[in-house]
Amino acid sequence: MLLEELHGIAEKEKAGRKSTCVRCCMSAGCMSSQADEIKKAMEKAVADQNLGDSVEVRRVGCMGFCGQGPMVSVESKGLLYEQVTPQSAPSIIGALAGGATEVQQGDPQHPFFARQLHVVRANGGRIDPERIEDYIELGGYQTLLHVVNEMQPEDVVKAITQSGLRGRGGAGFPTGLKWAMVAKSKGDRKYVICNGDEGDPGAFMDRSVLESDPHTVIEGMAIAGYAVGATQGFLYVRAEYPLAISRLQIAIRQAKTKGFLGEGLFESTFSFNVEVRIGAGAFVCGEETALMASIEGRRGQPRPRPPFPAESGLWSFPTLINNVETFANIVPIMTKGADWYASLGTEKSKGTKVFALTGKIKNNGLIEVPMGITIREIVEDLGGGAPDGSKIKAVQTGGPSGGCIPAHLFDTPVDYESLMGVGSIMGSGGMVVMDDSTNMVDVARFYMQFCMEESCGKCIPCRAGTVQMYQLLNKIMERKATIKDLEQLEELCDMVRHTSLCGLGQTAPNPVTSTLRYFRDEYLALLQPEEVHAEAVH
Amino acid sequence: MKIVKPPLPSQDKRWKIIDAKMRKLGYRPYALIETLHAVQEAFGYLDEVALLWVAKSLRVPPSKVYGVATFYNFFTLKPQGAHTCVVCLGTACYVKRSAEILEAIEAFAKIKSGETTSDKQLSLLTARCIGACGIAPTVVYDGSVAGRMTPDQAVEKLKGYLSHAA
Numbered sequence: 093m094l095l096e097e098l099h100g101i102a103e104k105e106k107a108g109r110k111s112t113c114v115r116c117c118m119s120a121g122c123m124s125s126q127a128d129e130i131k132k133a134m135e136k137a138v139a140d141q142n143l144g145d146s147v148e149v150r151r152v153g154c155m156g157f158c159g160q161g162p163m164v165s166v167e168s169k170g171l172l173y174e175q176v177t178p179q180s181a182p183s184i185i186g187a188l189a190g191g192a193t194e195v196q197q198g199d200p201q202h203p204f205f206a207r208q209l210h211v212v213r214a215n216g217g218r219i220d221p222e223r224i225e226d227y228i229e230l231g232g233y234q235t236l237l238h239v240v241n242e243m244q245p246e247d248v249v250k251a252i253t254q255s256g257l258r259g260r261g262g263a264g265f266p267t268g269l270k271w272a273m274v275a276k277s278k279g280d281r282k283y284v285i286c287n288g289d290e291g292d293p294g295a296f297m298d299r300s301v302l303e304s305d306p307h308t309v310i311e312g313m314a315i316a317g318y319a320v321g322a323t324q325g326f327l328y329v330r331a332e333y334p335l336a337i338s339r340l341q342i343a344i345r346q347a348k349t350k351g352f353l354g355e356g357l358f359e360s361t362f363s364f365n366v367e368v369r370i371g372a373g374a375f376v377c378g379e380e381t382a383l384m385a386s387i388e389g390r391r392g393q394p395r396p397r398p399p400f401p402a403e404s405g406l407w408s409f410p411t412l413i414n415n416v417e418t419f420a421n422i423v424p425i426m427t428k429g430a431d432w433y434a435s436l437g438t439e440k441s442k443g444t445k446v447f448a449l450t451g452k453i454k455n456n457g458l459i460e461v462p463m464g465i466t467i468r469e470i471v472e473d474l475g476g477g478a479p480d481g482s483k484i485k486a487v488q489t490g491g492p493s494g495g496c497i498p499a500h501l502f503d504t505p506v507d508y509e510s511l512m513g514v515g516s517i518m519g520s521g522g523m524v525v526m527d528d529s530t531n532m533v534d535v536a537r538f539y540m541q542f543c544m545e546e547s548c549g550k551c552i553p554c555r556a557g558t559v560q561m562y563q564l565l566n567k568i569m570e571r572k573a574t575i576k577d578l579e580q581l582e583e584l585c586d587m588v589r590h591t592s593l594c595g596l597g598q599t600a601p602n603p604v605t606s607t608l609r610y611f612r613d614e615y616l617a618l619l620q621p622e623e624v625h626a627e628a629v630h
Numbered sequence: 631m632k633i634v635k636p637p638l639p640s641q642d643k644r645w646k647i648i649d650a651k652m653r654k655l656g657y658r659p660y661a662l663i664e665t666l667h668a669v670q671e672a673f674g675y676l677d678e679v680a681l682l683w684v685a686k687s688l689r690v691p692p693s694k695v696y697g698v699a700t701f702y703n704f705f706t707l708k709p710q711g712a713h714t715c716v717v718c719l720g721t722a723c724y725v726k727r728s729a730e731i732l733e734a735i736e737a738f739a740k741i742k743s744g745e746t747t748s749d750k751q752l753s754l755l756t757a758r759c760i761g762a763c764g765i766a767p768t769v770v771y772d773g774s775v776a777g778r779m780t781p782d783q784a785v786e787k788l789k790g791y792l793s794h795a796a
């Protein structure tokens with residue numbers, strides 16, 4: 093396949109387009125509200141109203157405003173419909189010719205959309221994720237073709253380093269540095285792994301990217317493979333995401349048929365294959381060494397590092413492992429240039445970040461914002477603030493490894509260092525808003541129960557420590573604890589953090605320490621005075 | 631060395647599908663999780679016959695097969711009911727009171743999460759997060775997601791599913 097042929101496919105697609113395109117979101121959220129039937133009803137309405145020559149109905153990926161789904165958009169007319177039902181299809185189609193419709197309309201200029209900056213999600217809600225031609229029409233696979241034919245691997249690594257991209261899995265390790273380490277490692281074989289084991293409750297960014305634009309992840313992985321010298325890639329996706337898995341499998345099959353994956357792609361000497369591996373419901377498999385054990389068909393238990401995967405990873409070969417969103421940033425960087433990417437965001441955190449904004453907030457959904465935006469802007473401008481009658485108390489980022497940021501710190505900018513400074517982490521992108529009806533001790537207990545149940549059991553601090561901490565939190569919630577119990581809880585937090593083997597245990601105390609830091613009075617209010625407790629015991 | 635393949639456990643055609651899966655992956659030990667997925671998809675759960683046969687086919691010790699089957703939450707060693715109901719307890723659902731939904735369903739079905747009713751009609755499960763947080767709180771009935779649920783609605787919907795044959 094040559095560039096001319098790619099252009100040819102794109103031209104053919106463009107020529108086949110009709111003047112008006114009705115886009116129906118068919119991602120997991122909207123699919124649960126009859127998105128399938130809505131698309132069928134739209135197609136029927138177009139046929140019934142004899143508009144087949146000028147109107148086409150298209151399946152697209154996530155538009156982001158999941159809280160108001162199912163969504164339907166008509167971009168050429170600047171229309172956006174919310175909470176669509178199959179019954180409303182005739183009226184929406186009728187309105188295309190100038191009629192009126194009662195269906196609730198969203199405002200595409202609403203801050204929820206206007207304040208976003210789409211890099212990773214540029215194609216989300218615009219292309220049909222199950223058609224490779226849609227992706228090619230928007231320039232897809234041209235970058236891979238260019239990279240494997242015109243660039244040296246070390247130049248690719250250099251570009252990624254210059255872009256300033258950092259790992260989107262949460263820890264923020266510089267991506268270029270990781271790639272350089274794997275490229276430098278010696279091995280008969282090397283692997284590229286995409287970590288799609290998005291296990292943080294309250295996070296669905298990766299799911300949406302995989303469901304809406306699978307090819308960009310695959311293309312990013314192939315570019316990574318070329319840069320580090322790997323010929324085999326694995327996409328590890330959790331079993332809870334059946335739609336993402338099926339769309340990835342379709343995408344891989346299409347890319348292979350077209351010759352974008354496989355032996356000697358784009359008539360170069362570079363070969364690259366990708367296989368999907370399905371998780372089986374273990375949170376710890378998001379940890380890279382546990383994930384690799386799982387791909388090898390074993391229990392997903394982590395092992396000590398070093399050696400790091402870059403030196404000795406999957407089957408002891410050098411392995412590059414990055415998160416879905418990280419790979420989704422690769423094509424934009426290689427297409428538009430490292431300098432362009434480095435111009436977005438803050439000094440140390442470049443580019444954009446996708447967040448799943450959920451919980452007690454008016455506008456629920458998926459947002460992509462430039463790094464450096466403040467939490468207040470996200471919560472108040474994009475999110476529209478609290479639902480009627482309540483007051484926002486805190487935002488939780490980073491899931492069970494993260495922390496709660498109280499309302500008085502909402503001017504904190506979203507970047508890796510600032511979030512760490514206030515006792516939370518960037519995390520993979522879950523952002524759960526909590527209002528005054530949420531008890532923060534209960535939130536801490538919720539996360540601790542999660543970590544306790546998901547602890548793999550390999551190291552004692554995590555296995556036993558999370559149980560003890562959970563029981564103490566339970567005791568506090570039942571109003572049976574004293575200040576001594578609280579002191580013990582804090583001691584345990586410190587111990588588990590410093591002695592656990594992997595990230596799960598090391599960060600498990602975070603929800604407790606961060607709520608203790610900002611909402612200590614809620615803990616104290618639940619404690620028993622010591623004398624009273626002593627009397628009750630006797 | 632010639633590798634002796636164990637015979638299929640029975641004439642049931644589903645074993646052939648699983649065998650094909652293992653063959654595709656070259657009967658390599660790393661195919662274990664993929665194979666267990668195939669078994670569970672075909673039979674609904676993993677029983678001893680299946681685990682031992684997979685162990686022999688992939689030349690993995692039965693202890694390791696059992697270890698993997700019990701490590702991952704997705705695998706179940708018990709047969710499931712004709713219908714499944716999964717209540718999401720992810721953070722977004724949790725702050726929107728999914729715990730009350732679970733309580734209501736438990737009270738209605740008279741079973742706890744993780745159990746199956748004695749008439750084998752319903753298995754009640756919970757999920758960590760199904761990633762549909764935009765429409766929290768969510769419940770998954772027989773694989774289809776329902777969003778923005780209240781405890782009453784969730785029970786009503788469940789009644790609807792139970793009144794249809796699986």
